[in-house]
Amino acid sequence: MGQYAVAQTLPGGRTMRVGSQDELSLLREADATVEALRREGSLLVRKRSIDPQLADRTHERLVQVHRGVPVFGAELTRQADQGATVSIFGTLYDGLTLDTTPALSPTEAAAVFDDLAQSGRRMTEPRLLVLPAREGVDTDRLVYEARVFTGARLMAYFIDATSGEVVWSYDDLKTQQPRLPCQQCTVGDGLGVKSDRKKLSVTTVGGAFLAHDRLRPADVFTFDLRGDWVRTLAVLDGGAQLFDADLAADADNDWLDGASVDAHVGMGWTYDYLFDRFGRQGLNAENVRMISLVHPIDRSDVFTAPPELVGIFHLNAFYCGVCGPDGVGLAVFGEGLPPNVLLGGRRVGYFSGALDVVAHELAHAVTDFTSALIPLDESGALNEAFSDIIGVEVEHYAEPFFRDGAGVADYLLGEDVIEPGGIRSLPNPQQFGDPDHYSLRFLGLNDNGGIHTNSLIATHAYYLAIEGGTNRVSGLSVTGVGATNREQMEQVFFRAFTNFLTPLSTFSDARAATIQAARDLYGVGSTPEAVVIQAWNAVGVL
Amino acid sequence: MSRLVITIRTARRLLLGALALFAAPTLLGDVAFAQGRPTERITARIDGGWRPAARTFVGTTTFEAFSELGNFEADYEIRQGVVIDGGISFLLWRNLAVGLDVSSYSSINPARLNTELPHPFFFDLPRTSSGVAGGLRREELGVHLRALWVTQFNDWLVVSFSGGPSLINARQDLVSAVRHREVGFPFGDVLFEGHSQTTQSENALGVNAGIDVDAYVLHRIPGLSGIETMRQVGLGVLFRYVSGSADLQVGDSPISVDLGGLQVTTGIRFRF
Numbered sequence: 089m090g091q092y093a094v095a096q097t098l099p100g101g102r103t104m105r106v107g108s109q110d111e112l113s114l115l116r117e118a119d120a121t122v123e124a125l126r127r128e129g130s131l132l133v134r135k136r137s138i139d140p141q142l143a144d145r146t147h148e149r150l151v152q153v154h155r156g157v158p159v160f161g162a163e164l165t166r167q168a169d170q171g172a173t174v175s176i177f178g179t180l181y182d183g184l185t186l187d188t189t190p191a192l193s194p195t196e197a198a199a200v201f202d203d204l205a206q207s208g209r210r211m212t213e214p215r216l217l218v219l220p221a222r223e224g225v226d227t228d229r230l231v232y233e234a235r236v237f238t239g240a241r242l243m244a245y246f247i248d249a250t251s252g253e254v255v256w257s258y259d260d261l262k263t264q265q266p267r268l269p270c271q272q273c274t275v276g277d278g279l280g281v282k283s284d285r286k287k288l289s290v291t292t293v294g295g296a297f298l299a300h301d302r303l304r305p306a307d308v309f310t311f312d313l314r315g316d317w318v319r320t321l322a323v324l325d326g327g328a329q330l331f332d333a334d335l336a337a338d339a340d341n342d343w344l345d346g347a348s349v350d351a352h353v354g355m356g357w358t359y360d361y362l363f364d365r366f367g368r369q370g371l372n373a374e375n376v377r378m379i380s381l382v383h384p385i386d387r388s389d390v391f392t393a394p395p396e397l398v399g400i401f402h403l404n405a406f407y408c409g410v411c412g413p414d415g416v417g418l419a420v421f422g423e424g425l426p427p428n429v430l431l432g433g434r435r436v437g438y439f440s441g442a443l444d445v446v447a448h449e450l451a452h453a454v455t456d457f458t459s460a461l462i463p464l465d466e467s468g469a470l471n472e473a474f475s476d477i478i479g480v481e482v483e484h485y486a487e488p489f490f491r492d493g494a495g496v497a498d499y500l501l502g503e504d505v506i507e508p509g510g511i512r513s514l515p516n517p518q519q520f521g522d523p524d525h526y527s528l529r530f531l532g533l534n535d536n537g538g539i540h541t542n543s544l545i546a547t548h549a550y551y552l553a554i555e556g557g558t559n560r561v562s563g564l565s566v567t568g569v570g571a572t573n574r575e576q577m578e579q580v581f582f583r584a585f586t587n588f589l590t591p592l593s594t595f596s597d598a599r600a601a602t603i604q605a606a607r608d609l610y611g612v613g614s615t616p617e618a619v620v621i622q623a624w625n626a627v628g629v630l
Numbered sequence: 631m632s633r634l635v636i637t638i639r640t641a642r643r644l645l646l647g648a649l650a651l652f653a654a655p656t657l658l659g660d661v662a663f664a665q666g667r668p669t670e671r672i673t674a675r676i677d678g679g680w681r682p683a684a685r686t687f688v689g690t691t692t693f694e695a696f697s698e699l700g701n702f703e704a705d706y707e708i709r710q711g712v713v714i715d716g717g718i719s720f721l722l723w724r725n726l727a728v729g730l731d732v733s734s735y736s737s738i739n740p741a742r743l744n745t746e747l748p749h750p751f752f753f754d755l756p757r758t759s760s761g762v763a764g765g766l767r768r769e770e771l772g773v774h775l776r777a778l779w780v781t782q783f784n785d786w787l788v789v790s791f792s793g794g795p796s797l798i799n800a801r802q803d804l805v806s807a808v809r810h811r812e813v814g815f816p817f818g819d820v821l822f823e824g825h826s827q828t829t830q831s832e833n834a835l836g837v838n839a840g841i842d843v844d845a846y847v848l849h850r851i852p853g854l855s856g857i858e859t860m861r862q863v864g865l866g867v868l869f870r871y872v873s874g875s876a877d878l879q880v881g882d883s884p885i886s887v888d889l890g891g892l893q894v895t896t897g898i899r900f901r902f
Binding site for chain 1: 696697698749750751752753754755815816817
């Protein structure tokens with residue numbers, strides 16, 4: 089694919105990463121290649137959208153197909169200015185020769201997935217894909233893919249389309265924090281929860297007040313599962329439906345359940361943030377409804393519930409992209425621990441009590457509807473990083489809306505849930521043992537390849553780009569645009585992550601994409617562009 | 631807060647009117663001025679006129695919306711208005727008389743409304759709107775007890791100076807609520823749609839002072855000169871200032887609202 093095609097860590101994968109930082113000839117060559125592939129039917133336009141940030145700009149997402157079958161993770165984003173291509177980012181695979189006639193029918197594949205689900209439930213219909221060779225997958229394979237909810241995990245399974253054997257899998261449950269290897273080292277956790285007054289947009293039905301926000305263009309629902317974890321599991325795997333009777337409710341409209349209040353308000357404020365900052369109409373830009381579940385389990389169940397349920401329903405929050413009515417996603421906010429039970433000496437409160445956690449989970453939905461960064465390895469770390477950035481920024485955005493001393497904005501994640509401290513620190517990743525430099529990235533298999541811990545490499549760069557500072561490892565300094573100009577970095581990163589990144593993007597892609605975004609928004613040679621470059625250099629992403 | 635406003639144009643009109651009244655007899659040929667006691671004991675009059683001054687007062691009303699307090703400030707303007715005035719006086723001793731007048735003033739006025747309306751999602755982030763509430767009526771019915779010093783300069787020109795207490799009944803339409811329409815998400819703006827109003831009535835004591843210039847010259851007008859009773863009928867102009875205030879509950883708090891003001895009326899006079 090020419091010199092713009094740079095080999096990355098994915099075997100056989102070719103990353104296109106050309107933009108206004110490159111020579112025009114490279115861009116034209118890349119564009120011609122894309123056009124050629126599109127004409128021959130190897131690239132299909134998945135989505136076209138108008139740029140909400142810049143006039144006359146449009147964005148395309150093109151997916152690679154091999155003999156009519158989509159290639160897993162192979163996707164390009166192409167930005168155009170009045171029809172002229174400005175940038176192309178994404179990953180394609182060369183040299184695919186695979187026969188795409190499956191031996192298994194979709195029905196037979198579904199039976200295999202159903203077996204894998206065991207007591208759980210298959211959440212999606214089998215989808216025929218070409219799975220290119222990658223770590224753990226020795227050669228290109230024709231596979232069926234489906235999501236299976238197993239109770240504590242949302243597994244993406246890839247089975248051979250001929251033999252039905254499991255070729256590859258990963259956990260697709262986007263959690264607030266990593267699933268921990270043991271209960272003792274859980275860092276879980278944190279009116280609302282802090283007795284601070286908030287306004288809720290609710291609906292009154294038959295004299296009762298229900299947590300259904302109909303004032304915002306997207307319906308926002310907060311369901312209270314009242315500690316019934318059996319029912320929670322049934323709701324998640326689609327075995328039980330949600331009704332109005334499940335909505336968090338109040339008799340006199342003076343809401344006292346902090347977990348419900350903060351979940352409901354936090355979702356609304358996240359919607360407002362996306363709209364105010366980026367003109368985005370909700371999670372999918374088309375005002376898809378937003379749903380959260382609170383009280384998925386009773387706090388007292390912490391001593392009796394299966395350990396994996398404690399991990400996700402007590403000590404975590406997560407976003408399930410295929411759960412809920414219509415299968416377009418919902419967020420679940422953990423219950424925390426009883427007040428007299430500490431975790432590593434720290435209290436674990438209701439997870440919805442932390443606005444950054446709420447926004448973090450909803451940002452996973454934004455990712456699902458845009459870049460679809462696969463929650464694995466570097467793309468997974470970027471997925472988590474984007475959610476942390478949105479979490480932090482919604483907290484800053486909403487700081488003036490808080491009362492009674494709550495909602496102090498900072499660069500910590502989950503500090504209002506797991507007290508004292510939180511779970512991640514963007515200024516000082518080392519505080520929680522996370523890497524602050526690319527050279528220190530986690531290379532093991534835990535946590536889908538350390539996606540939560542490695543996310544700090546990107547979010548630390550983001551922090552430095554705003555506040556400035558010196559990276560501990562590299563010793564490189566970043567000027568920073570300053571807190572008063574933080575919106576510049578918000579715009580740059582949001583643009584890059586939602587418009588330019590693709591499912592298999594790497595840290596280097598994120599670097600190139602954010603530089604491109606800075607140039608788009610503020611011009612070549614602008615201060616934001618220089619700051620972005622400095623920040624990535626400082627954390628060792630080149 | 632209230633203020634008294636007399637425009638230069640209005641003052642000039644008043645002055646010209648007074649001069650014209652004095653000039654009329656001159657034009658009729660009798661210029662002899664001799665100060666003296668009034669020849670008649672009873673004088674009655676019926677006037678119509680104008681209150682040229684404008685006043686303002688402000689009231690702030692607090693209300694609850696979206697679990698938070700909002701407020702609107704109503705800036706009332708009391709405009710110039712029509713005055714109907716009548717009275718009777720009795721000569722007691724030499725130049726001293728007592729009189730009792732009744733005056734009625736009414737005007738239709740606007741109030742400018744500035745509202746801070748709470749946001750449905752956020753505390754302490756009110757939206758603002760402006761609007762005008764029209765059709766607010768102010769009525770004042772005054773009963774003025776007067777002591778008069780009456781001077782008759784000649785057989786047709788009588789000038790009296792008066793003063794005394796006034797009892798004023800004031801009725802004022804007040805804005806009790808404002809109505810808005812939400813534009814929609816993100817609820818940054820609201821549209822003012824209208825208001826509701828209530829009427830308050832209050833009695834107040836005040837004082838009055840005035841000058842009444844009467845000219846009994848109708849009998850000199852051709853066509854009326856043969857009518858003897860025309861000697862008892864005249865024309866007059868009354869400048870009167872009434873000062874008073876009423877405590878109205880305007881919005882959240884009682885406000886001392888100024889009543890009265892300068893009024894200029896002219897009309898017919900009868901003396902017996």
